[in-house]
Amino acid sequence: MTSSSTTSIARVLRCQSDSISFDDATETPSIQCQETRDALKLAAHHLVDLEDVVAFPTETVYGLGANALNPTAIARIFSTKGRPSDNPLIVHVSSLEMLKSILPEGYEIPRTYKKLMDAFWPGALTLLFPSPPETSVVPRIVTAGHSTVAVRMPSHAVARALIAVAGVPLAAPSANSSGKPSPTRAEHVLHDLGGKLQVILDAGPCAIGVESTVVDGLHEDGNLRVLRPGGVTVEEMERVLASDINPAPKVMVHQRDFKDEAMEQAPTTPGMKYRHYSPAVPVILVMRRSLGEHTYNSFVDLVQSLFEDLGDKPKKIGLLAPSDSSLLTQLPSPPITIQHFALGSIDDPATSAARLYDGLLSLERDGSEMIIIEAISEDREGLAFMNRVKKAAGSTKYLCLTSD
Secondary structure, eight states: OOOSSSSSEEEEEEEOOOGGGOOTTTTEEEOOOOOHHHHHHHHHHHHHSSOOEEEESSSSSSEEEEETTTHHHHHHHHHTTTOOSSSSEEEEEHHHHHHHHHOTTTTTHHHHHHHHHHHHHHSSSEEEEEEETOOOOSOOHHHHHEEEEEEEOOOOHHHHHHHHHHHSOEEOOOSSSSSSOOSSHHHHHHHHHGGOOOOEEEEOSSSOOSEEEEOOSSSSTTTTTEEEESOOHHHHHHHHTTTTTTOOEEEEBBBBTBBHHHHHOOOSEEESSOOOOOOSSSSEEESOOOSSOOOHHHHHHHHHHHEEEEETTEEEEEEEEEEEGGGGOOOOHOOOOOOOEOOOOOOHHHHHHHHHHHHHHHHHTTSSSSSEOOOOOOOOOOHHHHHHHHOOOEEEEOOOOOOO
């Protein structure tokens, strides 16, 4: 039996991340704040004893966690989010010992994985590991029946401590209704899923703001395939691998460096198949210069073309763009109002990525009837930013400005 209710409002429990530390040798947490300790114990009780789901912060986005070894609890993730059953989940662990407990007996972690784990675990890196359906302790509902399981160790102190206190790995997608922007604050979770949850752990905004990077390094050629770009950049991984492995394996990005139609139809990891990250209002991606489609010569022309039959009816348009974007020098006049949500400077893709989901959710909440997102360069964290934006946008428009 569980205590969940679809009509109750979740309890939001504040946690102090800086009150938690980990022993490097034992990988166990020490929690100095009593309020935080009590919140984690209550959340663990819901996860283990009540087979319930709990929303909790990670360094990437807020997650909706359940006991990864309990099919009944995992089913609650899918029903709470409205998530398709063929979309696999990522398993979160708090220690290397916990990782080993879900891997095949005698499995030897590849050298490339060890290098990446040394550099980026705990952190925003998810790795695919073997998980043979006939022998794995991880239920098929987690892997969508695939022979691999995606695993990461979060660096957020509250997330890692929750897993340790619960004593079980947690399967955890983002804590939002399926297809909507991922939450980066507890209030985002409360607004979206608060009526379906019992417990939300609140430790403030997420530092990275986009989901983890997912890497498949299980191919015979030894190269790494980035199935979903995220909080760990391709450039960072390439530097780590080149520093110690000669020749260094290639780091190839799905859709940029390779395609796999079979995997796209039956994804082995989240974020590959379905349209994601979209608010309830239309989203338009604006890219510079023509790629063959009609190109606008000014931002004003582009916006006015979207509302040719507007007349005198006021329109509030949300704009997600860098703080130093040239679009801000050519805004349309009333009855169109542009509501700008700054993404940081053009040369700071990490801040743009961190602010993306918060911007989408904030502009929607503040009454924008449409959201326009300006494209940024697809390097460093910009690769993850553009991956999410392309999935969120319903259409793409092109600008070729004389100032470009």
